[in-house]
Amino acid sequence: MDTQKLMIVGGKRIEGEIRVHGAKNSALPLLSAAALIADGECILHNCPRLTDVDAACRILNHIGVKCKRDGSSVITAADNITCHEVPVKLMREMRSSIVFLGAVLGRTGQCRLSFPGGCELGPRPIDLHIAALREMGAEIREEHGYLECSAPDGLKGADISLTFPSVGATENIILAAVLAKGTTLIHNAAREPEIADLTEFLTKCGAKIKGAGSDVITVEGVEKLHGCEHSVIPDRIAAATYLCCAACAGGELVLSGVNAEHLGVVIPLMQTMGCRIYTFGRDSIYINVRGRLKAPLTIRTMPYPGFPTDAQALIMAACTCADGITVFVENIFENRYRHVSELLRMGCSIKVEGKVAIVQGVKRLSGTELVATDLRGGAALVAAALGAEGVSVISEIHHIDRGYENIEQALRSVGADIKRK
Ligand code: EPZ
Numbered sequence: 001m002d003t004q005k006l007m008i009v010g011g012k013r014i015e016g017e018i019r020v021h022g023a024k025n026s027a028l029p030l031l032s033a034a035a036l037i038a039d040g041e042c043i044l045h046n047c048p049r050l051t052d053v054d055a056a057c058r059i060l061n062h063i064g065v066k067c068k069r070d071g072s073s074v075i076t077a078a079d080n081i082t083c084h085e086v087p088v089k090l091m092r093e094m095r096s097s098i099v100f101l102g103a104v105l106g107r108t109g110q111c112r113l114s115f116p117g118g119c120e121l122g123p124r125p126i127d128l129h130i131a132a133l134r135e136m137g138a139e140i141r142e143e144h145g146y147l148e149c150s151a152p153d154g155l156k157g158a159d160i161s162l163t164f165p166s167v168g169a170t171e172n173i174i175l176a177a178v179l180a181k182g183t184t185l186i187h188n189a190a191r192e193p194e195i196a197d198l199t200e201f202l203t204k205c206g207a208k209i210k211g212a213g214s215d216v217i218t219v220e221g222v223e224k225l226h227g228c229e230h231s232v233i234p235d236r237i238a239a240a241t242y243l244c245c246a247a248c249a250g251g252e253l254v255l256s257g258v259n260a261e262h263l264g265v266v267i268p269l270m271q272t273m274g275c276r277i278y279t280f281g282r283d284s285i286y287i288n289v290r291g292r293l294k295a296p297l298t299i300r301t302m303p304y305p306g307f308p309t310d311a312q313a314l315i316m317a318a319c320t321c322a323d324g325i326t327v328f329v330e331n332i333f334e335n336r337y338r339h340v341s342e343l344l345r346m347g348c349s350i351k352v353e354g355k356v357a358i359v360q361g362v363k364r365l366s367g368t369e370l371v372a373t374d375l376r377g378g379a380a381l382v383a384a385a386l387g388a389e390g391v392s393v394i395s396e397i398h399h400i401d402r403g404y405e406n407i408e409q410a411l412r413s414v415g416a417d418i419k420r421k
Helices: 024-036 051-063 088-091 095-109 127-135 167-177 193-203 236-249 266-272 307-319 338-344 373-389 407-412
Strands: 006-009 014-020 041-047 067-070 073-077 112-115 138-144 146-150 160-163 184-185 208-210 214-219 227-230 251-256 276-280 284-289 299-300 323-331 349-353 357-361 370-371 391-395 417-420
Touching: 006 373, 014 236, 014 407, 024 041, 024 073, 024 095, 024 167, 024 193, 051 067, 051 073, 051 088, 051 095, 088 095, 088 112, 095 112, 095 127, 095 146, 095 167, 112 357, 127 138, 127 167, 160 193, 160 227, 167 184, 167 193, 167 214, 193 208, 193 227, 193 236, 208 227, 208 284, 236 251, 236 266, 236 284, 236 307, 266 276, 266 307, 276 417, 299 307, 307 357, 307 373, 338 349, 338 373, 373 391, 373 407
Parallel strands: 014 251, 041 227, 160 184, 299 323, 370 391
Antiparallel strands: 006 391, 006 417, 041 073, 067 073, 112 146, 138 146, 184 214, 208 214, 251 284, 276 284, 323 357, 349 357
């Protein structure tokens, strides 16, 4: 039971600079890819200190990949893998541990992992992962909550068309294909920046991959991969989170260590709301928020480069006090409005009907006791509390620690009255 809470006294303007940590959703597939490297060490710089990353390191150590943290880097060595099973306890710690399937199967020819539980966002099917790996020659049986996967003759290249540009399925196919016999094509591949980061890492290790960032990716299997050094891309969702914190609290903020391009439509959308944002230098974003924001009318979450589903809760927090009505359409996950019931406790006006949420801006929210429901929903409560009248106390904050490095330290450093208790 998580007893830690975040206590936030709302109403303090934000003023200062935050350095954004490396991307959780890149570090996880990169750590999985490390299991493929039979020859030499991998050094992953800018690897964020997150509980999900710690869980991924525990999975690597369990299967025999040496994995240790050295400051902001993680060093792995996978010259021999002693186990191909990811036990249920470790699988349950992190839903995205399905991303180990492709790498362990591709490296050892077998993999046993417990069916990844659903999560707060609804059932998290893996049918696209399984169908693709079967096309590559894997035999996959689902029994007693476990996936028994084997490819006794090794995996072979295949021509795969995804019915949905699933990020995880695209990653798993790439991880399975880099050591497969022959060439694999992925049509309707995900185009998220984390895919390009994964393929850049694998290419440095000797893999032959083309097309990352487009919807057709080609992987030509090779015999063996060697170690390399790589720096994890900045976390675009953490960057969007801190921009939304400034939008809720008002004030001005510089984000450094970011790649503004990866934020896609988030920046122009916040500019239409009245946030003054511009990028400068190689890796910095400046935001200045004064007065009441304007509602952005409609927000539809889409696969990259559309509006990211992971920023939906965050921008909703900013819309709760914007002038006007915002219509949200959540097209990616079935159940991604769990933060709404908590935001309603703060006095906002939101109506949810299926995948649509209608937010009517109110003058101001009021602080109260809140419960984080999931990673990004929890972060949205933090953002909303910064601008609310009075004190908010947020519990179940282990959800937030999965994806944000010391969120309270980052926000306190720019003037927020927030502490962990
Ligand atoms: C990744 O999840 C991210 N997680 C998610 O971030 C992100 O929201 C999501 O991509 C979309 O961008 C990591 O990278 C660790 P999907 P993933 O496969 O790979 C359905 C966060 O907050 N689907 O693109 O699980 C699925 O149910 C997390 O950092 C199938 O139907 O996302 C969902 O509705 C949350 N069958 C949709 O596709 C499948 O086999 C998108 O899923 C796979 C997915």
